[in-house]
Structures are given as structure tokens and as C-alpha cells.
Amino acid sequence: MSVNKVILIGNVGQDPEVRHLDKDVTVANFSLATSESYTAKNGEKVTTTEWHNIVVWRGLAKVVEQYVNKGDKLYIEGRIRTRSWDDKEGNKRYTTEIYADILEMLTPRGQSSGGHQASEPQNQKAESVNEPDFSSSDEDDLPF
Numbered sequence: 512m513s514v515n516k517v518i519l520i521g522n523v524g525q526d527p528e529v530r531h532l533d534k535d536v537t538v539a540n541f542s543l544a545t546s547e548s549y550t551a552k553n554g555e556k557v558t559t560t561e562w563h564n565i566v567v568w569r570g571l572a573k574v575v576e577q578y579v580n581k582g583d584k585l586y587i588e589g590r591i592r593t594r595s596w597d598d599k600e601g602n603k604r605y606t607t608e609i610y611a612d613i614l615e616m617l618t619p620r621g622q623s624s625g626g627h628q629a630s631e632p633q634n635q636k637a638e639s640v641n642e643p644d645f646s647s648s649d650e651d652d653l654p655f
Contacts, residue, residue: 515590517609519563520617521545523583527567529576537572541565543585543609564608566592571614578616588613 524542531537543565548558565587567575579585589611598604 517587517589517591519543519545519585519587519589519609521563521585521587523579523581523585524562526581527575527579529572537569537576539567539572539575539579541575541579543587564606565589565611566608567611567614571611574614578620582618584617586613586615586617587611 521543524544527539527541529537529539543563544560545563546558546560548556551557587609589609591607592610593605593607595603595605
């Protein structure tokens with residue numbers, strides 16, 4: 512048995528890049544920043560920021576296209592994927608991405624409270640664009 516699960520809460524680094532592929536397949540890419548703070552030995556507060564490359568497919572990509580903007584705070588569940596390609600000079604390049612299958616908006620819209628939660632429909636299967644099957648189970652409440 513193996514598990515590949517990532518949970519992130521962070522802020523969107525730039526407006527999502529959305530592409531519409533064949534057969535009405537939509538994909539969105541954006542960066543998400545997560546930060547940690549600690550106090551150094553000298554008493555100074557130090558904050559480190561990690562940037563995560565997020566990939567969202569199909570129905571979730573359409574939600575991202577309509578509602579997600581730079582600076583928004585998001586809760587994301589997904590899995591880590593590493594892919595490689597050859598650049599123009601023939602060098603092997605690698606990138607690590609988070610393929611999100613659950614996304615919750617934590618930034619309130621207007622005066623409303625709560626977030627918008629979405630996940631891929633349970634019966635929607637991946638098509639021939641080299642992405643994994645994003646079938647997900649029913650949504651649960653967050654544990655906090």
C-alpha cells in the first residue's frame with residue numbers, strides 16, 4: 512500500500528493560467544505560497560515561504576477560472592507529481608506539481624462567510640491528455 516496525499520493552505524501567487532484542450536478538457540495552473548515562521552536563536556522572527564505549482568483539471572479548472580485570483584487563500588488536497596521534458600537545448604528538465612482534486616476557497620467573497628468547496632465529479636474519468644484519474648470520494652468537513 513502507498514499513499515500520495517498533500518494538504519496545503521496558502522495564497523495564490525498569480526492569476527491562474529487556464530487552457531481549454533480538446534474534448535472540452537480544461538486545465539488551470541497557478542502557484543500557491545505557504546509560509547512558516549519560527550524564532551531564531553537571536554530572538555528574530557524568521558519566515559520561510561515555499562512555492563507550490565498547482566495543476567487543476569476539468570470541473571475544478573472551470574471553478575478556478577471563474578473564482579480564483581491572485582492573493583486568494585485556498586485549501587487544496589491533491590497528490591505530488593513529477594514530470595520531465597527535454598528543453599530546446601536537449602537538457603532534461605524536471606518539475607514537481609500538486610495535482611489538486613479538492614479545492615476550497617478560504618477568502619470570503621464580499622460579506623459572505625464560508626468558502627466554496629468543490630471536487631471532481633465522482634464518475635468523471637481522465638482522458639488522453641496524460642493526467643491521472645481524478646475520481647474522488649465524497650467531500651468531508653475539514654478537521655479544524
